[in-house]
Amino acid sequence: MKKKEQLFKDLGNLRSEFINETNVILENTRASKQKKGRGFKAIAIAASVLLLVVILPNTTSVMASTLSELPILGPMFKVVTIRQIESTNEQSTIMAEIPEIIDETSKDTFDTKDKVAENTISENSSIEEVNLSVTEYTDQLIEVFKQEHDGDTSHLDISYETITDTDTWFTLLITSTEIQASGYESRRYYNIDKTKNAYITLTDFIPNFEDKKEKINAYIIQTMKEKMAEDENLTYFTQEKDHTGFESIADDQPFYLNHEGNLVLSFDEYDVAPGYMGVVEFMIPKEVYLN
Amino acid sequence: MQDKHIIALFQKRSKRAIPELIKAYQPYLHTISYHILKNSEDVDECLNDTYLKVWESIPPLIPLSLSSYIGKIIRNISLDRYRKQTSSKRGSGEFHLVLDELSDLVGDHYDVAQEVERKETMTVINNYLSKLTPIKRSIFILRYYHAYSIKEVAKKLDLSESNVKTTLLRERNELKVILTKKGITP
Numbered sequence: 001m002k003k004k005e006q007l008f009k010d011l012g013n014l015r016s017e018f019i020n021e022t023n024v025i026l027e028n029t030r031a032s033k034q035k036k037g038r039g040f041k042a043i044a045i046a047a048s049v050l051l052l053v054v055i056l057p058n059t060t061s062v063m064a065s066t067l068s069e070l071p072i073l074g075p076m077f078k079v080v081t082i083r084q085i086e087s088t089n090e091q092s093t094i095m096a097e098i099p100e101i102i103d104e105t106s107k108d109t110f111d112t113k114d115k116v117a118e119n120t121i122s123e124n125s126s127i128e129e130v131n132l133s134v135t136e137y138t139d140q141l142i143e144v145f146k147q148e149h150d151g152d153t154s155h156l157d158i159s160y161e162t163i164t165d166t167d168t169w170f171t172l173l174i175t176s177t178e179i180q181a182s183g184y185e186s187r188r189y190y191n192i193d194k195t196k197n198a199y200i201t202l203t204d205f206i207p208n209f210e211d212k213k214e215k216i217n218a219y220i221i222q223t224m225k226e227k228m229a230e231d232e233n234l235t236y237f238t239q240e241k242d243h244t245g246f247e248s249i250a251d252d253q254p255f256y257l258n259h260e261g262n263l264v265l266s267f268d269e270y271d272v273a274p275g276y277m278g279v280v281e282f283m284i285p286k287e288v289y290l291n
Numbered sequence: 292m293q294d295k296h297i298i299a300l301f302q303k304r305s306k307r308a309i310p311e312l313i314k315a316y317q318p319y320l321h322t323i324s325y326h327i328l329k330n331s332e333d334v335d336e337c338l339n340d341t342y343l344k345v346w347e348s349i350p351p352l353i354p355l356s357l358s359s360y361i362g363k364i365i366r367n368i369s370l371d372r373y374r375k376q377t378s379s380k381r382g383s384g385e386f387h388l389v390l391d392e393l394s395d396l397v398g399d400h401y402d403v404a405q406e407v408e409r410k411e412t413m414t415v416i417n418n419y420l421s422k423l424t425p426i427k428r429s430i431f432i433l434r435y436y437h438a439y440s441i442k443e444v445a446k447k448l449d450l451s452e453s454n455v456k457t458t459l460l461r462e463r464n465e466l467k468v469i470l471t472k473k474g475i476t477p
Contacts, residue, residue, distance in 0.1 A: 005370055006401055007393040010409055011435055012366045015417050016359035021425055022432040023319075023358060029449050093306065155310040179310040232385075233443070235331065274331035276321045 075105040075194055077127070077170050079162050085142070092149050096158035098138050101127045101172065101192075129199040130190045134160075134174060137188055141176050155179040163256050168195050171256040185279050186268045189256040202255050205263070206289045209251070217248050219288045220265070224272075236273045236280070246272040263289065294357040301349040309342050312361075319358065320365045326438035327369040327386050337372060341365045362436070385440045392459075393435060396467055398477045412475055419466055426450075430458050 083098040103124045138158055145156045157177040164171040170192040178184045191200045203209045224236035224246070237245040254266040267273070267280045297315060300308035320341060324334045341364050354360035373386075394401070397412060420428050429448060433439040441459070445452040470476040 004390045004394045005374060006409070007397055007412070008390055008435070008438075009367065009370055010413055011393075011416070012363040013413050014359075014420070014432070014436060016356035018417075018420055018428055018432055019359040019362060019436065020356055022429040022436075025425060025429045026433075026447055029447065032449075088306075093310075155307070179313055232440070233325070275335060276318075276325060276331055 075103055075124075075197070077165065077192070078102045078104045079160065079172060092145075092154045092156070094142060094145065094156045094158075096138065096142065096156070097160060098158070099134065099160040099172065099174075100131050101170075103127055124197070126192045126197050126199045130172065130192060133199075134172070134190060137174065138176075145178065163189065164259055166194075166259065166261075168193070169257050169261070170194055173256070184269055184275075187254055187266050187279055189254050189266065191256060201251075202249075202253050203251050205255070207291075212289050213248060215288050216265075216284055217246075219284060220249070220272075220282050221246065223282055234273075235277065258283075262286075298349060298353060298357060301346065302353070309346060312342065312345065316358070316361060320361060323362060323437050324365050324369040327366070327373050329384060329386070333372055334369075337365060337368045340368050344368070366436075386438050389435065389438050392463060396463055397470060397475060400477065401475075408475055411473065412470065415469055415473060415475070416466065419462075419469060423462075427458055427462070430455055431462055434459055 079099045079101055081097045082100040083096070085094055085096040085098070087094045141158060142156065145154075149156075155178070157175075157179070159175050161173045161175070162171070163173045172190040174188045174190070176186045176188075178186075191205070192198070193200045198204070206212050221238055224238050227234050228236060228238075249265060254268075256264055256266070258264055263284045263286075265282050265284060267282075269275055269277075269279055271280070273280050294315075297308065297311050300311055317338070320338055321334060324337045325331070328334055328337070341361060344364050345361060401409070401412070420431060423431070426448065430444055430450075433444045433447065434441075439447070441452055441455050444450070445455045448455075467476055
């Protein structure tokens, strides 16, 4: 053994309490950094509430008339688990929660406004479409997993999460994680434009998608390079580094709009970066994909 | 999942053991290995070897601290691989700096043969660290156990880079004085 490495190796025998303490400190520093961010938000909200209270007494009559003219809020969606699968055999396990979107709008608030209720009941095709796609996708995941991992030690986990729910937009995320020796995570997003009551794909969302593709690709490659230059721990497969680099986004590239309404493109593990980078996301500014 | 539950899964030979270990510790293990090897494929193989080693060793072994037990395994496996690499691949980068700083502490003669001396060195370092404040101790651990770069240590602990640099320099100097007194560093 080379002398140089010996002391580093021996330091593996440092007291475990030191190692654990460092892990705790790392976790605390991370948490307190996040908390700082949240603190600002809380103050901002408190300030705006305060503002309302101050203004209200003088503006009651104005408020009343404005309220009646306010546009009706977008439909209210609720996501519930319709199937829970927990199956284990000799080696492999599957744990899956399959969701379904339900339109809650017609239920209470709007029952006096017949028009709205009728609309949402008769035109919730976007929800049905998404629910159907989710079922197909998850069924397929489970089926493929069963076929491919017949007899080896592996684990499949499917879960869901509501990513965005505003007046105008709704995004549901399905995450599947396959773990064998190491994990593989894959994400699918289902987007509903509430204003159009439509299930939206990336090609629907970006007008003239074929023309915009190149611009978006260029933006992503540029972002990858910038991030790598900033932080040496980050690696993306840009074309210069290896020949199997990122070439282009797909027509059905997973995407969602975040709460601020920004477009975020998602790439599964190993797609555009080594496995340790996990699922990779890029936020695309409006000027890149709009005219 | 808590460490004791993960260990219990290994003892039961449960097929959930390795997935749960991965869930809880993959990023931690990956960071250490990646600092040493700087190559994702190598790291992936080291991770697999580590999981296998844990599977083979628990039971009979029941580690008191899971994170430092698996930390030690991934360090040794990654270091073995590092040593097997051609010298053209080695000899540069951040990890090389970490090794240089450490070898400067103990001098050239510190090697396999001197078992007693190595044990004593570890005792000295452990005692020295126990007298530091938690943050100063963490700076040392992140640099010389996890092989973080100065920049990363600063970022992770929310400190300035110069603060980290100075602290590490002081720690090395103080340790060197103690080790010299003990006759370990010539």
